[in-house]
Amino acid sequence: MGVLVVIPARYASTRYPGKPLAVLRGAKGTVKSLIRRSWDAACAVPGVERVVIATDDARICEAAKDFGAEVVMTSQDCANGTERCAEAAERLGGQYDIVVNLQGDAPLTPPWFIADLVQGLQNAPKADVATPVLRCDGRALNGFLDDRAEGRVGGTTVVFDAYQHALYFSKEVIPFTPIRYADNEPTPVFHHVGVYAYRPEALRAYADWPAGQLETLEGLEQLRFLEKGRRIICVEVEACGRQFWELNNPEDIDRIQAMMVDMEMD
Numbered sequence: 001m002g003v004l005v006v007i008p009a010r011y012a013s014t015r016y017p018g019k020p021l022a023v024l025r026g027a028k029g030t031v032k033s034l035i036r037r038s039w040d041a042a043c044a045v046p047g048v049e050r051v052v053i054a055t056d057d058a059r060i061c062e063a064a065k066d067f068g069a070e071v072v073m074t075s076q077d078c079a080n081g082t083e084r085c086a087e088a089a090e091r092l093g094g095q096y097d098i099v100v101n102l103q104g105d106a107p108l109t110p111p112w113f114i115a116d117l118v119q120g121l122q123n124a125p126k127a128d129v130a131t132p133v134l135r136c137d138g139r140a141l142n143g144f145l146d147d148r149a150e151g152r153v154g155g156t157t158v159v160f161d162a163y164q165h166a167l168y169f170s171k172e173v174i175p176f177t178p179i180r181y182a183d184n185e186p187t188p189v190f191h192h193v194g195v196y197a198y199r200p201e202a203l204r205a206y207a208d209w210p211a212g213q214l215e216t217l218e219g220l221e222q223l224r225f226l227e228k229g230r231r232i233i234c235v236e237v238e239a240c241g242r243q244f245w246e247l248n249n250p251e252d253i254d255r256i257q258a259m260m261v262d263m264e265m266d
Contacts, residue, residue, distance in 0.1 A: 002049030003118055004096040005042045006072075006088045008081035009035050009064075009104040011057040015153070016250055020060050020104050025257055026266030034247060035060060037107035039069050044111040047118070049096070053104075054088035079211065080221040082196065086207040089200065098122075099203055101196040105247045108259060113193060113237045120235035121197045127233035128202035129225055131166070132193040133158055134237055134244060138181030141189050144173050145180075153248055156220060158192040158234060166232040169220050193237070194246055196222065202230055 009020040016022070020035040032040075035053065042051045053064045056076045064071050072091055078084040085101045098118055102109065113132045121130035136144070140155075147154030158169045168174065169192055181187045198206075202225070212227035214220075225232055243259040245252065260266070 002096055003047060003098045003100060004089060004092065005045065005048050005051045005100040005102055005114070006085040007035070007038050007042055007051070007053045007102050007104050008074075008078075008084035008088075009038075009053055009055045009057075009060050010078075010084075011055075011060055015248060018059075019247065020055075021063055022247065022250075022253060024107065024253065024260070027261045027264045028266040030266045033063060034107055035064060035069075035104050036067050038102060038104045038109075039064070039067065041107055041109050041111065042102050042114075045114045046111065047115065048100075050092075052088060052092070054084045056084075082198075082203070082221045082224075083207050085196075085198070086203045089203060094200060094204075096200065099198045099200060101198070103194045103246075106194055106244075107247070108242065108244050108256065108265075109193065109195060110240070110242050110244075112240070114195060114197075116237050117195060117197045117235050120233055121199070124233045126231060127165075128199055128230040129222070129232045130197040130235050131158075131222065131232055132195055132237045133160070133190040133234045134193055134239060136187045136189045136191050137183065138185045138187060139183040140191060141173070141177065141181060141187045142183075144189070144191075145177075148173060152251075155246060155248075156192040156194065158190050160190075160234040164234045164236070166222075166226060166234050168226070169218070169222055171218055171220065190234070190236075191244070193244065205230075 072088040074087045215223040
């Protein structure tokens with residue numbers, strides 16, 4: 001019965017405590033919290049039946065209800081956003097055909113990324129999960145390389161096979177690129193956009209599996225699917241002139257706000 005979008009949000013982030021309540025100033029000076037901007041992004045996606053915020057924190061719950069969001073309270077024991085999505089979907093009855101995880105730290109996610117993602121999973125009946133990937137231009141890749149050189153965790157990259165099936169995800173830049181590219185030059189590196197569309201059976205199964213070694217080392221929840229032999233289809237999306245960045249560290253706020261100014265997003 002349709003598509004459910006879940007925005008998992010927790011207060012106790014290791015790298016950035018209270019991150020969902022961090023404020024971002026738009027191009028015209030409008031100030032909104034990160035969780036509000038993520039909610040707005042989800043509500044702009046066509047064809048979605050329901051959008052909820054899943055959290056275990058009363059502060060996030062109160063802030064979300066203040067701007068009219070539907071909130072599902074989940075356990076503090078959820079280890080990551082996928083586990084939180086699984087619990088929220090079950091609490092809502094588990095009746096949806098596809099559950100989308102729009103992580104609450106990606107306010108610049110264009111609505112067509114999610115629409116393309118849902119379509120991609122519908123077109124791949126043997127896939128358990130779909131996730132969007134974006135080919136890096138030189139500016140994006142150089143930003144990743146600079147972050148790693150300075151000891152920061154930037155975006156996640158992914159490699160996949162000739163059939164778009166994910167082979168590996170990493171917080172390191174993969175594949176290895178020995179040269180620097182011009183800002184607008186396409187590169188062989190793909191940025192993994194932290195959004196997922198799950199088939200309900202795969203999402204339920206995920207919550208019962210223990211974290212594997214690769215997931216633990218990388219800190220990337222989607223690797224649990226690969227370690228269990230489940231298929232993730234990578235859906236290449238087009239930026240269409242939009243810039244994209246997740247909010248991973250406090251210093252990312254200035255970067256994202258600058259992008260919003262460039263794109264005239266308020």
